[in-house]
Every structure is written in structure tokens, then in C-alpha cells.
Amino acid sequence: MAPNPFEVSDAIAAVASCTSATRRRVLVTGAAGFIGFHTAKALLARGDDVVIV
Numbered sequence: 001m002a003p004n005p006f007e008v009s010d011a012i013a014a015v016a017s018c019t020s021a022t023r024r025r026v027l028v029t030g031a032a033g034f035i036g037f038h039t040a041k042a043l044l045a046r047g048d049d050v051v052i053v
Contacts, residue, residue, distance in 0.1 A: 015042040025049040 026043050030036035031052040043050045 015039065015046060023048050025051065027051045027053065029053045 023046065026048050028036055028040045028043070028050055031040045040050050040052055
């Protein structure tokens, strides 16, 4: 089985690495899926305004 080039932990780490100056309103599409849900959850946890479609 080939390694997965993208891991959810990579996306969450990228979200967590942003500073407070870069926090903003974010549109997340596909938040019913696994990656979209966890990305939206991480954005909310760091204090961003999240719009989920």
C-alpha cells in the first residue's frame, strides 16, 4: 500500500502554526467529511470565525 501523501495531522499542524495576526474568517466546504470536520474543529479551537458549507 502506498503511503498517504497528506495526513490530517499535517493540516491541523499547519492551522495551529498560524499566529494570532493571521487569524481570520474561514470558509470550510466539506465539513461533513473527516478532513473538513477536523480542519473546522481546529480552526474553531484557535479562535477563527468559521463558516461551514
